[in-house]
Amino acid sequence: MTASKKNIIGSPLQELEQFVVSLNEPKYRAGQIYQWLYKYRVRSFDEMTNLSQLLREKLKDVAAIEQFSVATSQTSHIDGTVKFLFELSDGKKIETVLIAPRATAVDADERMTLCISTQVGCPLDCRFCATASMGFIRNLTAAEILNQFLTAQHLSKKPITNIVFMGMGEPMLNYSNVMTAMDIMTDQNGIGISPRRITISTAGYAQQIRKMADEDRKMKLALSLHSLRNDVRTELMPINKKFDVEELLSALEYYQKKTKKSVMLEYILFNGINDTEADIHALVKATKRFECRVNLIPFHSIEFTNPQGIAAQLHGASQEKIMAFWRRLKAHGVTAFIRHSAGIDIDAACGQLAVKEEALV
Ligand code: SAH
Secondary structure, three states, rough: OOOOOOOOOOHHHHHHHHHHHHHOOOOOOHHHHHHHHHHHOOHHHOOOOOOOOHHHHHHHEEEEEOOOOOEEEEEOOOOEEEEEEEEEOOEEEEEEEEEOOOOOOOOOOOOEEEEEEEEEEEEOOOOOOOHHHOOEEEEEEEEHHHHHHHHHHHEEEEEOEEEEEEOOHHHHHHHHHHHHHHHHHOOOOOOOHHHHHEEEOOOOHHHHHHHHHOOOOOEEEEEEEOOOOOHHHHOOHHHHHOOHHHHHHHHHHHHHHHHOEEEEEEEEEEOOOOHHHHHHHHHHHHHHHOEEEEEEEEEEEEEEEEOOOHHHHOOEEHHHHHHHHHHHHHHOOOOEOOOOOHHHHHHOOOOOOOOHHHHHO
């Protein structure tokens, strides 16, 4: 793509309208192009067959449909989960994961979930997360967020039905591009995925949680909570110094009151760190403040990032301990699930996304 050409992926419809008008074309052409891009997901102007040949040529001169130039992939031998490594136009790389459903799930045949990245690297330095080891490089554009879906869908045999913003990066630090992409994803004339099938997970940006509520955003919200004790949470997630547990819980209360939507509390169980009876009680107490469900996440090793300090001392609770914790929550009337770990053998599970050195050469 030459720099002078406008990349039309990621432009909201209104912006496309301005663009076609600037080419002396009627506004409605933008709607046609938009549908071709997102509803029919074509990858060239030649396939936009209800546009005149002349317009298609004109578009080829001045516009481009940005695509990831290189996509390598690794498929899990255990469950068929696919981890893509996409190369961006500036050579930076990101990972996107097509998560196979649990074989025993009732909707296993219909469900296919895509885990999307929002930044190259991440500035937050959560001590248990592999992406942290990359540091922060840059925000993804709305086009790059959408292109993860478009490319993965192009390569996937089955339709992608669900999206989780749980890949590399912190979505709330790239709010505007994430929401631009989200609008196109959920638009019936666009990609057309129901917002109820999209989850955005945050390490805990209280202001943006409130902003999402004020904007009446319809997708699901998840909070990476992991501990209700400020001292423990701050050690695990330095962002807790900025927005502490109480600030987050009250933001969630606000969100829930305003949107009437249940929120998901994500909780990785670390051996001896956040898995005591006192932790269960604190969690139960928090869940009584607003409608929510708890997602217990098995810790996925990030040994390959050569973790230092507390990161090197983190060990996941055993399966039995996770089950026991889950049972205790249930006994207290809390809706709780244990997250299924997909793609473990290819480092594609939650929190394991970090571009490996060998992938860069
Ligand atoms: N920055 C966002 C989204 C990316 S992390 C956030 O923090 O929510 C997506 C999910 O993976 C979060 O629930 C996070 O807590 C979890 N996670 C991160 N590292 C993990 C690891 N090593 N093992 C298991 N889950 C992890």
